[in-house]
Amino acid sequence: MSVAIAVDAIRKSYAGAWRKPAREALKGISLSIAAGETFGFIGPNGAGKSTLIKILVGALRPSAGSASIFGRDVREPEARRGLGFVPENPSLQDFLSPYEVLLMGLRLHGLRFSDERKHCLHWLERFDLAAVADSRLRGFSKGMLQRTALAHALVIQPRLLILDEPLSGLDPAGRKDVVDILDEYSRQGGTLFFSSHVLHDVERIADRFGVIRKGEVLTVQAPGELLHAEQTLTVRSSGSGPVPGFIPETNGRWRAEVRRDQLWQALDALRSAQHTLLEIRSALTLEEAFFRYLELAPPSSANDEPDVAPSS
Ligand SMILES: Nc1ncnc2c1ncn2[C@@H]1O[C@H](COP(=O)(O)OP(=O)(O)OP(=O)(O)O)[C@@H](O)[C@H]1O
8 A cells, every 4th residue: 555644753843932942843753644544643732733734734844854745755846736735723815705715726736627616616515615605704703714724625636635623613513514524535545634632533533543742653553442452341231130340320220340351251240140231332432541541651751851952
């Protein structure tokens, strides 16, 4: 399978303000994302997510290391062919209409369609913007602007989408629509790299995700793996009599927290007591597992030092 994004030992230091030391935002990050993969990049505020994204789209130069998109160094304009990008706070010209924004996207990428208006309206409709296709962006809500920026990224039929916090500013219905569109894009073979704070969205969309903290990637794994590593399971049953280790809930239901290596004993006990098994699941949500992971991740030597580095 071909590599869509390759990041090799990237470092980035921002020069400090007057008398302030330089800040090392990325401390030697390496990643490889396959073509067709959906990769979520998560981490707390200030972890370095946007810095890496800006390097990938050619808006920032790394202090050291290299990155490429479909084999082209990100410093080459050719690397951005077929790249749809939405930054964290998209700044769109507010005197334009959504239709004009999408048309501009097609022009910037040198794309021509026999019926451009129909093509743009298709994407505006997908993002629930058809009714305001020709209205000026001035006065649009944050969610409407975000949806316009996403439609602008998708209208070029990108081979790669890089989205910085794509779901921020959207209400629950808007989030669901966008998640469905991204799902469809991914099922059709598109490659997606996105950052998020919202673990539920990462769980829903991503094939794999990377956790970044203080400029370092702590782990890269599939959403299920984080939960699978957890040793405790919640087992729920329904039955009339008590079972050792199980505590009663309401309506004849019972629940126990069971260690993974003791699951079969617990199931045998339920069978002997003629209980019906209702549910076995990880005792933690992905969110809880993620925060526990962040807390347990051993601090590296770089994290023990103050965030100071020579400026680039
Ligand atoms: N232009 C800049 N000048 C100086 N420092 C910067 C600059 N941009 C980012 N930083 C610093 O670099 C570090 C990483 O910031 P970055 O914006 O990449 O993090 P992030 O993970 O995207 O955070 P958030 O989730 O809040 O958007 C932070 O400590 C931030 O203060």
